[in-house]
Amino acid sequence: MTARCLMVWGTSSGAGKSWLATALCRWYARQGLRVAPFKAQNMSNNARVVATPEGGEGEIGAAQYFQALAAGVEPDVRMNPLLLKPEADTRSQVVLLGRVDAELTALRWRERSPRVWPVVRQALDELRAEHDLIVMEGAGSPAEINLQDTDIVNLAPVRHAQARALLVADIDRGGAFAHLYGTWALLPADLRGALRGFVLNKFRGDAALLEPAPQRLQALTGVPTLATLPLRWGHGLPEEDGVFDDRATRGGGPVRSTVAVVAYPRISNLDEFQPLKNAAGVRLVWARTPADCAGADWIILPGSKATAADLAWLRAQGLDAAIAAHAARGGAVLGICGGLQMLGEALIDPHGVDGNAPGLGLLPLVTAFERDKTVRRSAATFAALPPGPWAGLGGVRVRGYEIHHGRTVPHPALVARGEIAHEVLPGLAWCNAAGNVLGLYLHGLFEDEAALRALLGARARPLADVFDDLAGLVEAHFAPGVLAALAGP
Structure with missing residues (x-):
């Protein structure tokens, strides 16, 4: 037929x-x-x-x-x-x-x-x-x-x-x-x-x-x-272009948590934040200036299709200082995919894939871009995390997907000085010693019901x-x- x-x-x-x-x-x-x-x-x-x-x-x-x-x-x-x-x-x-x-x-x-x-x-x-x-x-x-x-x-x-x-x-x-x-x-x-x-x-x-x-x-x-x-x-469906005005970014009820997502020019995979928009008590803010981060409980650096260029934009807006100050106060910072790469010490591009750049230095990691893109679905279980805003993920098995160029590893010189990033998902996620800065390659964290419940005590509205x-x-x-x-x- x-x-x-x-x-x-x-x-x-x-x-x-x-x-x-x-x-x-x-x-x-x-x-x-x-x-x-x-x-x-x-x-x-x-x-x-x-x-x-x-x-x-x-x-x-x-x-x-x-x-x-x-x-x-x-x-x-x-x-x-x-x-x-x-x-x-x-x-x-x-x-x-x-x-x-x-x-x-x-x-x-x-x-x-x-x-x-x-x-x-x-x-x-x-x-x-x-x-x-x-x-x-x-x-x-x-x-x-x-x-x-x-x-x-x-x-x-x-x-x-x-x-x-x-x-x-x-x-x-x-x-x-x-x-x-x-x-x-x-x-x-x-x-x-x-x-x-x-x-x-x-x-x-x-x-x-x-x-x-x-x-x-x-x-x-x-x-x-x-x-x-x-x-x-x-209506609960992720929009094609991801960014909305504030009327569509509250799941209802009194605001208990404010999440600021940095909205750089080549932002990617914003649809994965829809569960945060749907969750009761969560207010989602698209951050383009330091003022947009004021009062946020979490700051998220999402994926990027042009990591080095978006990192330069972030610095030009003064958002690097705002993120660093938030982290220094013990505030929660999460980097996903390109955001993880930005949180490290450096981006190294031997093949001309994306560009070289110094990182934000919030995780003792270094990323080298590779010619071939990693595209795969993944599942893994979080190891125990240090006490802090992400500790609830310890022992939680999550499913998601990877779309990225590059391989991220601990920075050798910083490791020699004793600066350690805890690898909490094998090859996929690292947390700082203070427990408040987490970077991961796995997209879809908030679409996982167990992860959302562990972090916010919230339940995503079922897609069905x-x-x-x-x-x-x-x-x-x-x-x-x-x-x-x-x-x-």
């Missing part, structure tokens, strides 16, 4: 494509269909480690990882065959079927599409052969007329699969009807018939006030507005509940029978 395909386009980035595709994956799976997500090309530094068809492991965008979980299927690299990980404003690392492709990374943007489309098309065809429905997600807008001749994420998959499409607009930003009409008008003529409905997302207020705009839009385009979805702060709520939201706001018809013959 060849699966039917439903594409979720957006009028812009941030319109709500990812969460709507996730909700649809869940809703259709609850109807008994075998559903899989698909995004031909994703640009994001939020990535997850998943299986490859050959039995190995590779990277895909985090959004497709969560969409697969919502659909109740095992995530694999075919669901996001091409992943672009920005390293600078004009440069991205290219990941094809889960693995870094240096040759494609070196190519110009427009030269990549004809090279990768056969691989993307095969991944889609394989998924269609194994499922009843593919929920596709576009990127940006399908009306980027400067890119239409090389578009392999919005246009080519719809043509190839003869997919039906929805178009989502963020009405909270204003101009939604103009965005919808303009996008429809700029679509290639042969794809306008694929567009079956408009969706207004993030609406606040009385939907009756929208009249007669939906009717006038349909008169102009022939396309009905199928749903007006309410603005839902704190988040997915079910999203499915219920679309069911309540699409007219009866519409969703079934979109996936029907």
Whole structure:
């Protein structure tokens, strides 16, 4: 059987494509269909480690990882065959079927599409052969007329699969009807018939006030507005881009702990902090200045796609001094992946992977960048930690994933002087003697229920509940029978 395909386009980035595709994956799976997500090309530094068809492991965008979980299927690299990980404003690392492709990374943007489309098309065809429905997600807008001749994420998959499409607009930003009409008008003529409905997302207020705009839009385009979805702060699903305003970063109840996450320019894997946003009593702050760290119980240095450059940015903001002062007072500091590397004494780059730099010196470690990237799922048990804010992790078995260049070891000269970092996860995590500075390579610590309970006495909201709520939201706001018809013959 060849699966039917439903594409979720957006009028812009941030319109709500990812969460709507996730909700649809869940809703259709609850109807008994075998559903899989698909995004031909994703640009994001939020990535997850998943299986490859050959039995190995590779990277895909985090959004497709969560969409697969919502659909109740095992995530694999075919669901996001091409992943672009920005390293600078004009440069991205290219990941094809889960693995870094240096040759494609070196190519110009427009030269990549004809090279990768056969691989993307095969991944889609394989998924269609194994499922009843593919929920596709576009990127940006399908009306980027400067890119239409090389578009392999919005246009080519719809043509190839003869997919039906929805178009989502963020009405909270204003101009939604103009965005919808303009996008429809700029679509290639042969794809306008694929567009079956408009969706207004993030609406606040009385939907009756929208009249007669939906009717006038349909008169102009022939396309009905199928749903007006309410603005839902704190819906519990990690957002594609990770950083939110403060309204979405409190799990409810009185604040007992404030966590400041340093938001440097090439920050990565922010989706792993969603459990902190969902946890009652926790306030999450995105720290870009020393003032943002004031009053924080924890300061977290998250992953980075450009560790040396982000470390230089951190110093330019004066955040290095703020972090050092916090640690000197006994405050909790956590470095994850690139953040761990920053906490050490030095970054050494013999192969030109990332850059050389002095570290923050809060852990007696040194990192040497290697040519090959480590990409794997991992599980390990914490050894006993020194008394301090991280001591509760002792004896806790955690599961997560690694995505990093580089190998971190104790600094030989500092070891000779008696400065020791306690290795509390073999090859993965180290803690200082005072017990308040912890660095680890393992992503996903706060997604582990035992770890979250040990550190905060909190329980993360189960993802299954988040997915079910999203499915219920679309069911309540699409007219009866519409969703079934979109996936029907």
